[in-house]
Amino acid sequence: MITFDDVVKVYPGGSTAVDHLTVELPTGKLTALVGPSGCGKTTSLRMINRMVNPTSGRVLIDGQDVSQQDEAKLRRGIGYVIQSAGLFPHRTVLDNVATVPVLVGKTRREARTAALELLDRVGLSPEFAKRYPAQLSGGQQQRVGVARALAADPPIMLMDEPFSAVDPVVRGQLHAEFLRLQNDLGKTIAMVTHDIDEAIKLGDKVAVFRQGGILAQFGTPQELLEKPADDFVAEFVGRDRGLRSLSFDSAASLPVQPVSSQPDLELDDAGRPVRWRSAGDLGGVFTASDSLRVVTDLAISSPVGIAVRVDEQGKADGVVRHHDLVDHLLERRR
Numbered sequence: 001m002i003t004f005d006d007v008v009k010v011y012p013g014g015s016t017a018v019d020h021l022t023v024e025l026p027t028g029k030l031t032a033l034v035g036p037s038g039c040g041k042t043t044s045l046r047m048i049n050r051m052v053n054p055t056s057g058r059v060l061i062d063g064q065d066v067s068q069q070d071e072a073k074l075r076r077g078i079g080y081v082i083q084s085a086g087l088f089p090h091r092t093v094l095d096n097v098a099t100v101p102v103l104v105g106k107t108r109r110e111a112r113t114a115a116l117e118l119l120d121r122v123g124l125s126p127e128f129a130k131r132y133p134a135q136l137s138g139g140q141q142q143r144v145g146v147a148r149a150l151a152a153d154p155p156i157m158l159m160d161e162p163f164s165a166v167d168p169v170v171r172g173q174l175h176a177e178f179l180r181l182q183n184d185l186g187k188t189i190a191m192v193t194h195d196i197d198e199a200i201k202l203g204d205k206v207a208v209f210r211q212g213g214i215l216a217q218f219g220t221p222q223e224l225l226e227k228p229a230d231d232f233v234a235e236f237v238g239r240d241r242g243l244r245s246l247s248f249d250s251a252a253s254l255p256v257q258p259v260s261s262q263p264d265l266e267l268d269d270a271g272r273p274v275r276w277r278s279a280g281d282l283g284g285v286f287t288a289s290d291s292l293r294v295v296t297d298l299a300i301s302s303p304v305g306i307a308v309r310v311d312e313q314g315k316a317d318g319v320v321r322h323h324d325l326v327d328h329l330l331e332r333r334r
């Protein structure tokens with residue numbers, strides 16, 4: 001756990017960058033630090049690995065004050081990924097990733113073998129290993145940056161706008177890969193972003209900062225979307241937050257009507273839904289493990305306003321009419 005205990009940072013001659021920050025970043029989870037430009041996100045991040053020292057207050061890792069720890073040793077346990085990937089331009093991709101393990105005493109051969117495995121984990125085939133950073137796309141460089149930060153297998157990762165230098169399509173791919181990786185590795189991650197959608201997608205917890213380095217709200221993405229602490233957070237998380245919050249709720253609790261209530265629904269011999277006899281295309285089906293957002297989308301895009309649920313075999317096992325869905329959505333807010 002990373003703890004900020006009443007932390008203040010005032011830069012020399014400057015205004016307050018971080019104002020009495022008290023927050024706990026849970027172990028094994030990703031906490032996104034999000035907010036408008038200049039609100040103290042990067043400063044907060046850098047106080048974790050002592051690139052910046054607090055003016056007052058303490059930063060603790062698992063209860064140990066970082067200011068009492070040897071700087072080099074502290075940083076070995078903390079991976080750091082920045083926006084431009086920050087790769088060494090004159091070293092190959094493989095050597096970029098292998099650098100830190102060699103520094104901490106692995107043989108060059110061991111480090112290179114491990115580096116190849118890491119490149120594979122971040123979705124880069126061995127053919128990239130011999131290239132230089134300038135011979136890679138922005139997205140590929142970001143992957144190398146992540147692989148390099150992971151190379152020393154640090155329990156903690158600090159990531160400063162790690163995905164912002166790439167276009168939205170590549171960013172989406174990197175997000176998906178990164179979520180898979182984090183699912184396996186369970187690192188304690190602090191990630192700075194100015195993009196609330198990215199924070200909500202990747203964060204287990206989200207810390208929203210406002211101007212002046214003040215923490216406006218700390219909570220799960222769902223809490224921010226459903227119960228923003230004030231107008232600033234509500235505005236920041238965006239207008240369609242009600243709809244987006246449905247992504248976090250499972251359809252499992254949704255009451256369904258029996259399939260027999262809809263004779264208009266044509267089934268094949270195995271009981272799988274085929275089409276609406278009166279209106280044609282089903283437009284898709286959902287399972288109990290889908291989110292309420294998926295069901296809502298199906299119900300409102302269905303030609304008859306009904307979403308069809310299937311079991312693991314693809315057999316229709318229930319239907320949800322759009323007005324029942326709306327009742328359920330209103331009910332769940334009470």
Ligand SMILES: Nc1ncnc2c1ncn2[C@@H]1O[C@H](COP(=O)(O)OP(=O)(O)OP(=O)(O)O)[C@@H](O)[C@H]1O
Pocket residue numbers: 011012014016017035036037038039040041042043044192194
């Ligand atoms: N080295 C420094 N010296 C003086 N002031 C600084 C220094 N670094 C940052 N600041 C100021 O501290 C405040 C917070 O900066 P910080 O970089 O932490 O914000 P941020 O939220 O990460 O911003 P951005 O999203 O634009 O990167 C800003 O007003 C900035 O100008």
